[in-house]
Amino acid sequence: MLFHFKDKFPQLAPYWDKYLEFQKRIEVPAKTVLLEEGKISGQYIFVEKGCIRAALNNNGVDKTIQFFFEKEGLTSLQSFLKNTPSLFTIETIEPSIIYLLPKVYVNKLMAELSGEPGFLNIILAVFAERQLHYMHEFVSFIRDTPEQRYQNLLNERPHIIQRVPQHYIASYLGVTTVHLSRIKSKIAKGQSHF
Amino acid sequence: MLFHFKDKFPQLAPYWDKYLEFQKRIEVPAKTVLLEEGKISGQYIFVEKGCIRAALNNNGVDKTIQFFFEKEGLTSLQSFLKNTPSLFTIETIEPSIIYLLPKVYVNKLMAELSGEPGFLNIILAVFAERQLHYMHEFVSFIRDTPEQRYQNLLNERPHIIQRVPQHYIASYLGVTTVHLSRIKSKIAKGQSHF
DNA sequence: TAAACTTGGTAACATATGTTATCGTCTGCC
DNA sequence: GGCAGACGATAACATATGTTACCAAGTTTA
Numbered sequence: 001m002l003f004h005f006k007d008k009f010p011q012l013a014p015y016w017d018k019y020l021e022f023q024k025r026i027e028v029p030a031k032t033v034l035l036e037e038g039k040i041s042g043q044y045i046f047v048e049k050g051c052i053r054a055a056l057n058n059n060g061v062d063k064t065i066q067f068f069f070e071k072e073g074l075t076s077l078q079s080f081l082k083n084t085p086s087l088f089t090i091e092t093i094e095p096s097i098i099y100l101l102p103k104v105y106v107n108k109l110m111a112e113l114s115g116e117p118g119f120l121n122i123i124l125a126v127f128a129e130r131q132l133h134y135m136h137e138f139v140s141f142i143r144d145t146p147e148q149r150y151q152n153l154l155n156e157r158p159h160i161i162q163r164v165p166q167h168y169i170a171s172y173l174g175v176t177t178v179h180l181s182r183i184k185s186k187i188a189k190g191q192s193h194f
Numbered sequence: 195m196l197f198h199f200k201d202k203f204p205q206l207a208p209y210w211d212k213y214l215e216f217q218k219r220i221e222v223p224a225k226t227v228l229l230e231e232g233k234i235s236g237q238y239i240f241v242e243k244g245c246i247r248a249a250l251n252n253n254g255v256d257k258t259i260q261f262f263f264e265k266e267g268l269t270s271l272q273s274f275l276k277n278t279p280s281l282f283t284i285e286t287i288e289p290s291i292i293y294l295l296p297k298v299y300v301n302k303l304m305a306e307l308s309g310e311p312g313f314l315n316i317i318l319a320v321f322a323e324r325q326l327h328y329m330h331e332f333v334s335f336i337r338d339t340p341e342q343r344y345q346n347l348l349n350e351r352p353h354i355i356q357r358v359p360q361h362y363i364a365s366y367l368g369v370t371t372v373h374l375s376r377i378k379s380k381i382a383k384g385q386s387h388f
Numbered sequence: 389t390a391a392a393c394t395t396g397g398t399a400a401c402a403t404a405t406g407t408t409a410t411c412g413t414c415t416g417c418c
Numbered sequence: 419g420g421c422a423g424a425c426g427a428t429a430a431c432a433t434a435t436g437t438t439a440c441c442a443a444g445t446t447t448a
Contacts, residue, residue, distance in 0.1 A: 371396075
């Protein structure tokens with residue numbers, strides 16, 4: 001969960017280089033499944049180029065729950081830490097270049113890093129960020145309407161709307177593709193009343 | 195963020211005792227505000243007895259986002275760590291007995307603990323749990339209907355339904371009190387068809 | 389003890405959102 | 419070049435959910 005912070009925390013860079021040889025670089029087309037729902041996650045995923053989504057199958061309906069882009073790392077945390085079946089699938093949206101680091105090396109890396117001064121603060125910052133991210137997503141569902149969540153996406157993470165097919169965004173916002181279309185057309189009409 | 199794990203991780207117990215003298219014990223009635231939305235969190239909150247909610251004001255509408263009970267600890271993490279205005283209010287639901295530990299002591303405690311062997315694993319486990327909690331809440335909004343979320347509450351955390359007034363639960367589920375009443379009566383009808 | 393407040397149920401109506409179906413465009417592929 | 423599938427817009431109708439209003443039973447408080 002650390003490599004995507006190597007720019008933010010320069011003291012991690014040597015470790016990145018050291019573990020580079022254990023990472024498997026793969027170049028894959030769109031819609032390649034990197035981790036299947038129900039399987040156990042055995043590796044950490046780092047996005048060099050392209051774009052990825054996490055999704056789950058709910059009674060035959062595909063629901064996207066998160067997007068990842070260049071320089072971001074991910075895994076199914078719960079599956080990775082607890083060796084339990086992953087609750088979601090991880091698959092590419094665009095043709096992508098991915099680095100995979102097997103779990104054994106992640107564990108070795110963590111053990112090495114635990115001696116690094118200041119590492120505790122780094123790991124706390126990383127985990128706190130993730131926790132706050134999910135909390136904000138969750139609060140947004142309690143507080144905002146789907147239209148407001150779409151506006152938030154537009155304002156705060158427009159790259160998602162630009163790069164990701166709309167039907168993935170719809171389920172991520174908690175609505176159907178039909179309703180997301182309605183939201184967009186409503187916003188477009190509103191803007192034309194200038 | 196640690197004291198509520200002192201039972202789970204016995205090696206923390208001595209620190210709990212050591213810092214007990216810096217904790218302020220207060221006994222407060224229901225609806226006592228412990229942290230106001232917009233203010234900066236300066237202390238960690240531990241629930242000895244009673245029950246607490248986190249909530250925010252959205253255009254005059256009160257929305258509950260989380261509940262806490264005996265032996266749980268909490269704070270506005272983002273406000274506490276970053277010294278930014280809290281996004282939510284923390285207030286008691288029932289008359290409660292609360293322990294408050296000022297931030298300076300939390301920091302001291304963290305510094306001391308960082309030398310404890312195995313502490314890294316503990317803190318990672320604690321943060322991972324919280325992260326997964328919020329992720330599950332968030333995924334539930336994408337995947338489930340309000341009725342399903344109410345059923346989940348009934349099955350997984352019935353104590354919430356038993357102890358907390360229904361209008362708090364309604365906003366927590368993302369619906370109005372009227373609709374939660376409908377959900378309950380629908381479920382009751384379903385069950386009576388035996 | 390009476391008034392005020394809190395809590396929760398229900399009805400009637402309004403709005404938001406889902407479902408199903410149809411159409412058009414684009415893109416990859418053979 | 420054409421065909422199949424992916425993607426997105428829209429309409430018509432069905433269902434879910436919100437809004438407002440009213441009622442009733444506790445509970446707190448003056």
